[in-house]
Amino acid sequence: MSATAFAPTGEEVITRAIEVKPETSTPDYRSADEFREYYEIPRTATEIIQGSFKRIALQFPDELLHDSVPIYRHLKSDLEAAAGSEAAPELYVLADTSYGRFDSLDNEVAAQHVDADLIVHHGHACMSKTYRMPVIYVFGKKTLDVEDCVSKLAECISSKDQPKRVVLRHDVAYSHVAGHVINRLRGALPGVTIEYSRIPLRLDPSPHKPNAVAPSSEATLANTEDGDGADAFDQDNNPLILYIGGESLGLTNLLMTHASSEVYSYNPETRSTRLESGRANRLLMRRYATVQKARDADVFGILVGTLGVASYLPLISHLRSLLSRSRKKSYTISVGKLNPAKLANFMEIECFVLVACPENSLIESKEFMKPIVTPFELEIALKSEQSWTGKYVLDFERLLAEHDNEVPEETADQREDDSEDPDQPIFSTITGKYRTARRFGGADADSPQVEGGTPSAVVLRNQDNTVATLSDSAAAEFLQSRSFRGLETRLGEDAPSVLEQGRSGIARGYANDKAE
Template identity: 35%
Template sequence: MSSELSAPPILSTPAEHTFTDDPTPSSAISQTKRPHRPDHELYEVYEIARTAAEIRQNGWKRIALQFPDAMLPDAPWVVSALSSELEKDQTEVQDQSRRLYILADTSYSACCVDEIAAEHANADGVVHYGRACLSPTSRLPVIHIFTKQTLDYDAIAETFEKEFPEKAAKVVLMADVMFQEHVGPINQLLKERGYTNLIATEILRDPTGAIPNRKLVTPDASTNLNEYHLFHISTPPTSLLLTLSSRLASLRIYSTPSSPYTTTSTPPDPSATPGLLRRRYALVIRFATASIIGILVNTLSVKNYMSTISTLKSQIAAAGKKSYTIVVGKLNAAKLANFAEVDGWVVVGCWESGLVEQEGLWKPVITPFELGLALQGDESRVWTGEWWGGIEGVKDSLVTNGNDEKSPKQEDMVKLVPEQVEGGVEDEESEPPEFDLRTGKLVSHSRPMRVAIRSAPRGGPEIEVASLSSNQGTTSSAITKRAVGDVALVNGVASPGAEFLRSQRTWQGLGTDFGIENDEEEESTVVEEGRSGVARGYTVGQDQLRA
């Protein structure tokens, strides 16, 4: 029984809704009701005088100003105030060529410096406002303005005394970078109230430190952090919460209204972090049987991200698995779902953006640290409770050849070759069977690149171990070619992704309805030039059309 439609379905946004409120506003903007503040207060909050002084000192002419979503409403005021402050300098020739640009949308996470957007404006440097991960940049210099936020010291001291009634408690005082300047005075106030084992912290741009981007203000260099509790002012990001929970005895959080990570009226419960770590370990176990791994680039600004990608490729290849590098900008479930052949993702990003929430995602998304665990065998994989979310500390399994280019180590290359043991049986065939610990099912395809080597024709072209590419018999005109085994080749290189496209995708692209039989290539049709130009005047081929 068919039903009739009274009106055609709406496939796009109705015209009358074009200029109404955004139905899916940014969470940061929707949750932040910014009160009106006088100019003199904003002048101090955004440190206009210091910013202008550093811009003059650096000699920047084109300056990019990067704001998080919650601070974008203040961006026009900041531009006006900063321009006025820069014009006050009468000791040098008036700089009419100075230009300020607002980076209204970041390509990746707001905590990182968006060098890509800044380079679109040909900026000499970036002024980054608000919370920052302090990861070193790769191309442009940056001025960090954390903004000055107010705190009620007495309220913090009262909360601290409730959390730690013993005056001899060993506690490390830490705050979000937006509030870090208050740690010293609060530490002094608590000591006046009788606390004797407090350690204050200071900002130090070192994400790999025992406490990321902090140093301990203590004369004792041999401090054992496992004996200390942490009192954190402002809600930390989840990645920092997981990192600190594995390095200190316990965590206490003092929530502040200005925290960009406060999504609810109550702060997160640090006692829930063991459960979060167990979920991360469950993802590692799920990832262990992945055969095709996507390297998900979540930054183009953090220093050394390219060398990290090369290192991850080498580690994945040494495990007999296939990797593909993908750049999609800001992550969401819909983008990743387009790559159905990928069994799991590893994120290359800063130590905060490397942690991706799994809600709505079809395949697991893990960090490089977790990938190292997933690639280990079940007999050697040990979960110690340690956790890290960034690309820093990734073990380099690459060596440098004579051309200063990185290539897999010889021992990693040998792992890809199935060795012959007594009786003519290949070493890999003698290995114990591999099972998915979640489902209990046998996994026979977790190392597709080793299968590709065994599937290569014995009397055919020689296949290199490192790249799995044919030295002869292939040309660049070969789009996808079936191997003798079960894995397709692209230009002679084994490609599980191409095999998935050939065998499992229901739609394989234009022109595939006829198929390719017996290695015969389908004849191409003439490509016609389409419409080009702008809306006020299109060009179709040699004809000129007017809109």
């Protein structure tokens, strides 16, 4: 019987073969020049030399690993030709992606292990602002039939009642032809205002504002070439959005964050268009059900899903403060790339909050035993009134900005003071029953004292060698509820055993085994 998902063997991890499926839209290179042009080798080498970078980390998603060695060789050759073999910068290929397959920012930590001063990310990227070091993006140049794309998108626009504003979005792999597409669309639809924001090919940490964030998938609509687009998010002036690309997490996030706008997509592989907006309601309904599960939770785990996205540390601090004010217990956990086996080890946690880049924030896998929500969904779940307008936010900076501008809600202690019965049962829409919420922290928390007079969730064992039950520790409460709490010491209860010669050899045949 093979090992289950919750008990994998170490040998299986080492010997497991990784199935790499190359991108179907990646061209079949007929020459080295086509390969160099697709991966923009000359541009990458030029930016490295001009930036005086000395140690460069190259990152590839799984589907581009088959091209990592040729890219390394071509780039190394160009750098040696420009700077000389002895003065050429050193190149390193990052071995894995710790958190998400599209997130180059999480590998900033891996890049720091070799003292790299630059990351060159190949393939799709979430385009979140870097936290520690600059990143050069090489998206690749996927093929696109511009004429067919423009004609079918123009047909979608013409079928509507002359929309006020149209915004063009696309997968990052079509950045090289986006300018051509926008010019053709404006020529084909002279009476329609079409807005577009270019995707940068390089992101640098701000020296003055280390937590400043570049335009994300939400904020990009507000920064256009035709104007400032200040009313991009007005409820009464929602733009019609055109998206070029196939099924992806980027498209899903676009539908979630702009549920009130109509979104038409063009798939370059199938050369077909379709209305995507109908999916947004179903996506929001599923997320709303997850929010209701979070409302029933009293113990939360804050999952650190990124170590490179700017503002992730202030956001974690904000979540801790938010949970503390609501008298919820929180644990901060860094587990790397998520899987059900890792999270199943934290049985006392009732709901997880994932702090990750926008394209890795939505987790809807049914394999996880406990619900996983985004920071925005947590804010909704902790509100006293169950109200959700359909607005959805994934950007860290926008979440923090809205929190700074809003009027602070009354704390849990204030609500309890105004309430006649602080232990009043709460109705759960998931179970259909009333429940009594557990409260942690606060001035009246009955926490035991340790040496020094400060409260702590970790105390010494008592006279019976058992862990004392703590009213403010969810982990200790869960441990007391378990039938097995670890091996018993039984000090002074058992007589010492006589020393004997043990077995020698390996398990399949010890040296002193008796033949049957």
